[in-house]
Amino acid sequence: MGRESISELRARLLEVLSGHVGRENAIGMAELYEAVYGEPWTNRINDTRALRHLVTLLRRRGVKICSVSKTAGGGYYLASAGSELKDYVERLKAQGLRKLAQAARIQNVSLPELLGQLRLNLEGKDDAA
Helix, strand or coil, X not given: CCCCCHHHHHHHHHHHHCCCECHHHCECHHHHHHHHHCCCCCCHHHHHHHHHHXXXXXXXXXXXXXXXXXXXXXXXXXXXXXXXXXXXXXXXXHHHHHHHHHHHXXXXXXXXXXXXXXXXXHHHHHHHC
8 A cells, every 4th residue: 555644544444443343343453454554564563553553543532442452362343332432441440550550669659649649740731721
């Protein structure tokens, strides 16, 4: 494929994912990459970085793209029901809290103290905006 614009690639990604609604219809990273870019990837990490970036851009726009963990087969899908989205969001929150707990331990502060600091930082940014 040629050098499509980001918006063309986002549209193609969304088109492909529209055929993969529901967790049971998740599409694997390799298949999704080939469907969007029209060529196979050769390096799983480097070549699929652009695809992961497109997924992130669509999620930031509110598209309900969920993912299945690698241990469960891996892949992406559009949420078909509120429960699928809820489960995915709960998994994201748990991952975030684990990372924040690790950051707190590294900084030698309690998790509530770190969360308070983060809240103050966010409130300060809101005031500046």
